[in-house]
Amino acid sequence: MTINLSTANEFIARHIGPRQADEQAMLTTLGFDSLQALSASVIPEGIKGTSVLNLPAGQSEADALASIKAIAAKNQLHKTYIGQGYYNCHTPSPILRNLLENPAWYTAYTPYQPEISQGRLEALLNFQTLISDLTGLPIANASLLDEATAAAEAMTFCKRLSKNKTSERFFASRHCHPQTLDVLRTRAEPLGIEVVVGDERELSDLSPFFGALLQYPASNGDVFDYRDLVERFHAANALVAVAADLLALTLLTPPGEFGADVAIGSAQRFGVPLGFGGPHAAYFSTRDAFKRDMPGRLVGMSVDRHGKPALRLAMQTREQHIRREKATSNICTAQVLLANIASMYAVYHGPQGLTQIARRIHQLTAILAQGLKGLGLNVEQSQFFDTLTLHTGNRTSALHAKAQARHINLRVVDDERLGLSLDETSSQSDVVALWALLAVDGQTLPDFDALAQSVTGTLPAALLRQSAILSHPVFNRYHSETELMRYLRRLADKDLALDRTMIPLGSCTMKLNAASEMIPVTWAEFGNLHPFAPAEQSQGYQQLTRELELMLCEATGYDAVSLQPNAGSQGEYAGLLAIRAYHQSRGEERRDICLIPSSAHGTNPATAHMAGMRVVVTACDARGNVDIEDLRAKAIEHRDHLAALMITYPSTHGVFEEGIREICGIIHDNGGQVYIDGANMNAMVGLCAPGKFGGDVSHLNLHKTFCIPHGGGGPGVGPIGVKSHLIPFLPGHSALERKEGAVCAAPFGSASILPITWMYIRMMGGEGLKRASQLAILNANYIARRLEEHYPVLYSGANGLVAHECILDLRPLKETSGISVDDVAKRLIDFGFHAPTMSFPVAGTLMIEPTESESKQELDRFCEAMIRIREEIRAVENGSLDKDDNPLKNAPHTAAEIVGEWTHPYSREQAVYPVASLIEGKYWPPVGRVDNVFGDRNLVCACPSIESYQEA
Missing domain, CATH: 3.40.640.10 (Type I PLP-dependent aspartate aminotransferase-like (Major domain))
Structure with missing residues (x-):
């Protein structure tokens, strides 16, 4: 027997769900003898042969990991003090292992179906509470994409809401991060907005502006008192947005308390790796009066049909598919995974822990500054949090070169100044190393211990924070690893993600996120590189x-x-x-x-x-x-x-x-x-x-x-x-x-x-990618064929085939039974499935996309659930089930409901075990059907005490 000694690439077969026999069985169901024949019938003649997928054969998982490891090794990890909105931090190991690397969290979908999303919704509510508390503004969203685009959203937000309706000018402080100013200019130009960049301390006439953006602390490190300036902007009918450092806000007066209308910024330094620039969760908070104009997603409290508190996405009418060209933002999602990391970082450390981290960073910076002054350097800031700008004159270029030789990155400000920012990972030895770097040859370095005893903080006394932060119990309980691990597990157990079930969402392609891809x-x-590190240090990323x-x-x-x-x-x-x-x-x-x-x-x-x-x-x-x-x-x-x-x-x-x-x-x-x-x-x-x-x-x-x-x-x-x-x-x-x-x-x-x-x-290689597309088409058509006799397939191509997704028309069933698409979606939860896409692109329909990753067994399980649901609808149609009190109208059913008093005309078994396979592995939704209308009328978007919520 000849043995193939080359490394086997099993990944394609691991990524694609159906086995060879299953593939043939599905093709037979559709009347085709090969994938090629199916593809030829689906792809229109006019575009056949346009693919140019000239890629090499796929590598094995081990070989691909070795290849990317070699690429990663080309990135150089120097000690970085660049700052500018990006900071090294520690991702706590229990958050790394139990959240970031946990498929229960990273394979979940946007929580449009709240009943099976209570865990991630709670984590997001924690995030909103964190932001609201730290910024001093009562309402915060579930995150935006990054600080710069959040600033751009704030600019257009101010334009909509400002009383200065004739102005087309927006003031942006020159103390904002440079990348923020760049994105503001990009976003403003097509809208006819003029971004005026200047020094806010030199402004006299504020009447030309509809809004302003200030940085707090400033990008160069200064901490300015903006209270009088904000009052002046308000007197000129302009709104004020403040880009604020979250960690600094544990020590500084929050923007909401000195009059800001909007606070934006990044939650990156709350445990999220630098990652060469992302992904990171931005934040956006504002006044309660402006909540219905806020961009992005918003998690709010409501109740389920039993009156129990439940979470869901609030004010869904703000979505783009309703406002369309009248929408003021195209943001239709959030940085949920990263927001959840940041929220759990705050949960783990608590208010005392966060404040201690901030004080330690500030004290190290104050010691560093005092030592630099002792060395004769010109430190431009007298009041700062973690960032300093040094006027180094004609030494600047040489100092950067010297720093590079010592594997240290400083911030390039201009030809005569350099900047540096300390962070959570900074230590005493780092401060001493910076003194040694910046000292003139032969100078005696400062005595760290002596300065540590004598140096006090440099934050302005008038701006020291007086208000409490994070008083809710969730931020004051889970401080041991055991408690946090169990909290994360408890939240994940409330949810349905791809690690538990197929998520058949049309237009959303919820496919396998393979472990080898994630490692x-x-x-x-990859994680610890600053996005503005010198180019020679990012050769791996460049490749x-x-x-x-x-x-x-x-x-x-x-x-x-x-x-x-x-x-x-x-x-x-x-x-x-x-x-x-x-x-x-x-x-x-x-x-x-x-x-x-x-x-x-x-x-x-x-x-x-x-x-x-x-x-x-x-x-x-x-x-x-x-x-x-x-x-x-x-x-x-x-x-x-x-x-x-x-x-x-x-x-x-x-x-x-x-x-x-x-x-x-x-x-x-x-x-x-x-x-x-x-x-x-x-x-x-x-x-x-x-x-x-x-x-x-x-x-x-x-x-x-x-x-x-x-x-x-x-x-x-x-x-x-x-x-x-x-x-x-x-x-x-x-x-x-x-x-x-x-x-x-x-x-x-x-x-x-x-x-x-x-x-x-x-x-996957070229052939694997092609095969993935073919299997995606096969799986979608198999589902359409199996379900077409139970639910009309709304659209198909010239040969009666669909592409990678199909739309089931439930509108006729609404007429004959009173059962809505929402009822079917919620009933699927009782079968352990996430619902398909509801009512898009056609109201009253379900759009299903199985992807190539799902096995025939899982497709059949889904089809059987949909067929059983059709039988229940038929029972409503013929009167066997009550038209108002039936398993669909009452879905989903919770464990608490099942063990309580049972008054429904159908059995408990039909409610929760509609198919026998569920007995072995039942998903129990933590809440019943959520009342969205109640939640929008009684909007609560931060962690309330249970007592206060019940009183409300």
């Missing part, structure tokens, strides 16, 4: 991003990729900005019309509005496809002003539209560019390529097609691919060759999770 994320070589960009070009058919956008929404935005800049470069500034089909995801029109474009909606036909004649008529009507078409492919309703080439041609013929939303790339990789069948730009959701986990609603990554003519207009950054056009704070966005996608593509 490199927490390596120090990784360069290779990943090339891989994604192969997958999409585009000529270049930018990895900067740190969410799908930001990818959309960067793509439209590129189109806008392209038209401007050709002297066609007039082109500002964006055509968007009526079926598009709501972020599309919201993004177009943010990019300074006017939205014109095009019709869809009875089969859900773009009405090509209506599109043609509107393209011709607006040909002198046509900028772009935004279209999702395969379509939002889960079909490969036959006319996509013709659609692209119509837009190009009338002077526009084609933006193809890449949300559904999971059906295309290896089969067809948007960059080859008419797209000019696409964003990709790496958290969908390319395996970055959803993390409970974030992180996401939304890079864009472009054709060659748009390359000059990709996002820039002060740290990149092209300086303008930054769309987020860090040059490579959420860089530390890019190894996940690199690993996935490297292990």
Whole structure:
């Protein structure tokens, strides 16, 4: 017998759920003899053969890990004092192991179904409470993407709410972090807002401004007293946003107490690794009066149908798919996983622990400053928290070189000044090493112990915090590792994530996040690098991003990729900005019309509005496809002003539209560019390529097609691919060759999770990626075929097939039984399933996407649940079950309800064990159906005492 001695690559088979026999059985059900035959019937003739997936064969998991380990080793981890909004910190080991590295947390989905999301919702409520407490503002959201984009959201927030309605000018302090100012300029220009950067201490006339952004403490380290300035801005009818350091706020008067209307910033230093810039959770808090205008997600208290307190996402009517082009933000998610890390960091340390960390950092900085003064250096700050700026004159360049030789990174301020920031990881030896670095040869170094005895804090007495923080019991109990470990386990047990069940969400691609893909994320070589470290120290990241960009070009058919956008929404935005800049470069500034089909995801029109474009909606036909004649008529009507078409492919309703080439041609013929939303790339990789069948730009959701986990609603990554003519207009950054056009704070966005996608593509190889797309299509069509006799499949392609997802139409059942799509979604919880996507893109429907990762056994389990639910609906229709008191209307059923008094006309067994397989592994929802209306009418978005909530 001949033995193959080459290393086996089993990853493709591990990633893909169905076994070979299962695959053949499903193909037989569909009437095909091969995957190739199925693919040929699904992919339209006009785009067959457009794939250019020229990638090598996949590597084994061991080989891929060895390859990326070699790349990681090229990153140099110097001692870093750069600061500028990014700080080294310790991720507590129980949080690292039990949250960040735990699939129960990182494979969860956005908590749209609150009954199976109570654990992560509680963690987010803790985050909101943390932010509200520290900023002194009563309401905070569940996080934003990063500090710079949060500042941009604050700017447009102020524009909407300011009483100075005639002003188009926004003041931004020159003491803000430079990357924040860059993103503000990018976001302001398409909206006609003028960002005026200056020194707030020199302002006399405030009347020209509708709002202002201040940094607290300042980026250079100063701590300014802003109380009088805020009053002056308010007197001029302007609103004030303050970018504040959360750790400093444990010691300083919070922005809400000196009059700020908005506080924004980053929670990165609360236990989240640097990660070369991300992902990190930004925060946004504001006054109660402004809560309904706040961007992003908001967790609030409500009650379930038994009157028990329950959590859910509040004020869902603010979502983009309702406001569409009237939306003021395209943010449709949060940095949930990172916000949860930050919230648990606060839970673990508690108020005393956080304050102690802050005091220690401040005291070390004060000792450092005093010692530097003793060495004759000019320390520019007299009042500071953790950051100093030194005027070093003609020594500056030599000092940076000397620091590099000693593996130390200082902040480059300008030719005559350098900066440094201490952090949680700083120590006495670090202070002494900095003295030695900055001293002139032969100088005697200061006596650390003597200074430690004599130096006191330098924070202004008038700004010392007087109000208490984090008094809620959750921040004062879980301070031992045992307690925290059990708390995290208890929260995770309340939830359904991908580690427990299939999550069949259409348009969201909840697929396997393989362990081998996740392992490199927490390596120090990727996690501990500052985004503004000198380029020679990030050679590993540069190789990784360069290779990943090339891989994604192969997958999409585009000529270049930018990895900067740190969410799908930001990818959309960067793509439209590129189109806008392209038209401007050709002297066609007039082109500002964006055509968007009526079926598009709501972020599309919201993004177009943010990019300074006017939205014109095009019709869809009875089969859900773009009405090509209506599109043609509107393209011709607006040909002198046509900028772009935004279209999702395969379509939002889960079909490969036959006319996509013709659609692209119509837009190009009338002077526009084609933006193809890449949300559904999971059906295309290896089969067809948007960059080859008419797209000019696409964003990709790496958290969908390319395996970055959803993390409970974030992180996401939304890079864009472009054709060659748009390359000059990709996002820039002060740290990149092209300086303008930054769309987020860090040059490579959420860089530390890019190894996940690199690993996935490297292990799958070209053939594996193609096979994944084919299996995604097979699984979706198998579910559609099994369920079509029970629920009508709303849309299909020319051959009666769907793409990678299918839509079940439940509207007729509402008419015949009174059972709604919501009832079916909640009943699925009793079967141990997360519901499919509800009522999008069509109200009263369920959109199902099984992905290639699910086995036939799991698909069958889901189909059996849906069939059993149909039987229950039929029982309601024929009167066997009461139309108002039945398992669907009362779903989901909790354990407490089952052991209590039972008054329903159906049995307890039918309620909780509708199929026998559940007896062996039952998921018990912690709450009954949540009352959203009650929660919105009685909005509570921070941790209340149980007593006060019950009284309310």
